[in-house]
Amino acid sequence: MAMAALRREGRRFAPLISPHPMAAIRSSIVPAEEQAPLGVRSISTQIVRNRMKSVKNIQKITKAMKMVAASKLRAIQAKAENSRGLWQPFTALLGDTPSVQVKKDVIVTISSDKGLCGGINSTSVKISKALNKLNSGPDKETKYVILGEKAKAQLIRDSKKDIVLVLTELQKNPLNYTQVSVLADDILKNVEFDALRIIFNKFQSVVAFLPTVSTVLSPEIVEREAESGGKLGELDSYEIEGGETKSEILQNLAEFQFSCVMFNAVLENACSEQGARMSAMDSSSRNAGEMLDRLTLTYNRTRQASITTELIEIISGASALEG
């Protein structure tokens, strides 16, 4: 087998084995240090070495990014868990009515500013577009409010005229309720809506992110649904304490609900982002490791082949001299 290999290598380098062995030796050394391969030679070791160096760097970087994402996830996961109690009372009181049909829909898509986080942003955008299609109809309009650069980049392509508000640079400071409520306030002041549908990725575990849609109805629609019975029919049985009229309390309630739901949604999405980034970087460093293994094998093969070639040339040159 070794002889076959030698014969193979010999055949490959045959054109270069010239009657002048010295020239052959010199010519065999030189290409090994050149960048571009000559003719029938396989990839020279230099190229392989460069590629190995860059793949190793990539592996280090992605591993570091994974560690960073893991530590950020730990910090923000605690906050997200603490905020989960915030939206539950609202769902307990007002129920969850994603199928309510309204005239003015506003879809709030939450995404990340930075990339390299797997497919969560595309999932959110796909669901937003699907929801848009679901709620479209005669004299109904749907508008987008976008949080985060990534969704903006994707939605600009086909839904440019439906975008109303774009909010970015959210994660400069650690996320807190005041920030999100100011954001929510801006949305309320700038957008008219009958129903707000907030789309985000709920963080279930480090490998599972569930796209979720939370619906917040405007006070008028809440009243309409309460009067028509159905899901919100119970609302009338609640006494109103404080404030002058029920509609005033309902309005305050709707605003507060939006702010709380947004807060939880933004936190969950941030957790999902870090989790997705962790797994993306993890698979990336694993791939880099595999690539490195393959390249090492190629490198060794190339190296051994060139050594074999040199040996053949020397030996054949020496035997030519003797014989």
Place this chain on the structure above:
Amino acid sequence: MLRRATALLTRPVISLRARPFSTDVSETPVADTSFYDAWKKVIPTLEPPHTPLTFMKPRPPTPSSIPTKLTVNFVLPYNSELAAKEVDMVIIPASTGHMGVLPGHVATIAELKPGVLSVHEGTDVTKYFVSSGFAFIHANSYADIIAVEAVPLDRVDASLVQKGLAEFTQKLSSASTDLEKAEAQIGVDVHSALNAALTG
């Protein structure tokens, strides 16, 4: 395959009687299935997103007799102070005045004003100063209190309260625009409530 997945999603909702409201069992699941059905019809290729209802533990229905304890959930944005804690009574600072809530209280939605919230459990009384928020009391003796900011009274600095009160009273008299007047008025309200809480 997708249809079965969504059917699996909706089935537990129906069978668990996952009702947020205290009475009438069949309403909410219908809402969910109509959303899923509508979704499947229009977008058969994509799995429908989840809704908050699927993540919530169902609340118990209204019991026929008044329960002995009130179950209180007191949440802040950054923390759940009390989660499903069983207490005897809570006194909430509703905007119409302090309101005592006992088990079996009629279902109420109350807007809170800056004031003291006290939780009575046997002989223990824990007091918090609440900045603003809402309180929902359900017919099944569950009380949800959601506040934006709540601090135990011993964390409040009396001197800062006095200073703030004086500052905002002065701002109120010198305010010109509606917005400034409103802000100053809020300042006065909050600081006098803090003052009353510390002294009273």
Place this chain on the structure above:
Amino acid sequence: MASNAAVPFWRAAGMTYITYSNICANLVRNCLKEPYKTEAISRERVHFAVSKWTDGKPETPTIRTDTPNV
């Protein structure tokens, strides 16, 4: 249904409930004793950039920083 009752003074002045509750919360935070006060204030910092779009064209974004009371 809209304004047949007296709206609270802050809504008449153009504030939303969110603005009102943020102001209240901030005032309470400012009256806390020392370690809690710095901890609370540093926790609640605001920064984001908002840009309004009309007819598919964005306007220049306005940055809102550290003004939790809008």
